[in-house]
Amino acid sequence: MNPIEIATASPSTIHLPDTTHLGKVSLQVSQLERSLMYYQQVIGLRLLEQTPARALLGTFGSDKPLLELIENKNASPIPRRGRLGLYHFAILLPERADLGRFLKHLAEIGAYAGMSDHLFSEALYLTDPDGLGIEVYADRPRSSWRFENGEIVGATNPLDVNSVVQAAGNSEWQGIPEATVIGHIHFYVDDLQKAEAFYHQGLGFDIVIRSYPGALFVSAGGYHHHIGLNTWAAGASLATKDDARLLSWELKLGQSDAVLEVVARLKKLGYALEQKDDVWEAKDPWGSIIRLGN
Numbered sequence: 094m095n096p097i098e099i100a101t102a103s104p105s106t107i108h109l110p111d112t113t114h115l116g117k118v119s120l121q122v123s124q125l126e127r128s129l130m131y132y133q134q135v136i137g138l139r140l141l142e143q144t145p146a147r148a149l150l151g152t153f154g155s156d157k158p159l160l161e162l163i164e165n166k167n168a169s170p171i172p173r174r175g176r177l178g179l180y181h182f183a184i185l186l187p188e189r190a191d192l193g194r195f196l197k198h199l200a201e202i203g204a205y206a207g208m209s210d211h212l213f214s215e216a217l218y219l220t221d222p223d224g225l226g227i228e229v230y231a232d233r234p235r236s237s238w239r240f241e242n243g244e245i246v247g248a249t250n251p252l253d254v255n256s257v258v259q260a261a262g263n264s265e266w267q268g269i270p271e272a273t274v275i276g277h278i279h280f281y282v283d284d285l286q287k288a289e290a291f292y293h294q295g296l297g298f299d300i301v302i303r304s305y306p307g308a309l310f311v312s313a314g315g316y317h318h319h320i321g322l323n324t325w326a327a328g329a330s331l332a333t334k335d336d337a338r339l340l341s342w343e344l345k346l347g348q349s350d351a352v353l354e355v356v357a358r359l360k361k362l363g364y365a366l367e368q369k370d371d372v373w374e375a376k377d378p379w380g381s382i383i384r385l386g387n
Contacts, residue, residue, distance in 0.1 A: 134202070136229070175326040179332070184227065212248050216228050297313075
């Protein structure tokens with residue numbers, strides 16, 4: 094069964110719960126110690142657990158992991174153009190002041206970051222030693238988000254660096270704060286119709302931005318986006334088991350019934366799933382594993 098052929102416009106009654114959020118992101122890296130140094134010293138995550146080929150990192154003040162690193166010494170770095178699969182995963186800081194502190198920290202250690210004002214959020218972009226993309230951002234208050242023609246209004250404007258730094262006051266960066274979460278994940282794909290079939294009609298995310306050139310943004314609970322999908326690397330090869338890449342990410346719905354509804358919907362559309370204990374695993378069309386649970 095070809096899931097694209099039967100995935101037609103989804104009923105308006107399909108919605109993920111407002112409790113939907115993202116959990117731990119798992120990455121394959123080529124040198125665990127090098128990556129650990131980067132994610133601790135530059136990004137500011139805290140090491141929670143380590144074995145010879147695996148490590149878990151989280152925030153300061155919580156033992157809940159946000160990032161898992163798994164070493165494959167044969168993994169090739171991501172080329173500059175990228176590979177189909179992960180574009181970036183995004184770390185959402187609790188407040189704008191935290192972003193200001195992080196920005197000052199990057200300046201102090203001489204780390205380069207791209208910067209953008211998306212109207213609904215302000216963001217910094219970095220690349221880890223294997224070429225995997227990272228966004229660190231803070232949301233603007235929901236009350237300030239604008240909507241036009243049923244879409245959240247976004248942009249890619251220059252960041253007001255001075256204003257962001259001023260928000261931090263005289264306080265210094267002390268590492269990723271406790272209330273930080275994985276805010277969204279953005280993917281390179283080769284077909285937006287195929288992406289919509291899986292992420293909207295299958296998983297059940299709402300489409301929140303369709304008009305941005307070459308991209309589609311989906312979310313649950315009215316968020317600006319939990320998942321970004323773009324064709325900006327069209328023609329690139331797919332990330333394989335021998336590449337640095339995203340291995341899996343957690344989609345937590347907060348409701349057992351909602352998990353079963355998603356599983357049933359994906360199966361009906363022809364997507365394969367596997368149950369492991371209390372978690373269901375599905376693969377998107379580009380090989381990234383989604384771990385569905387509460």
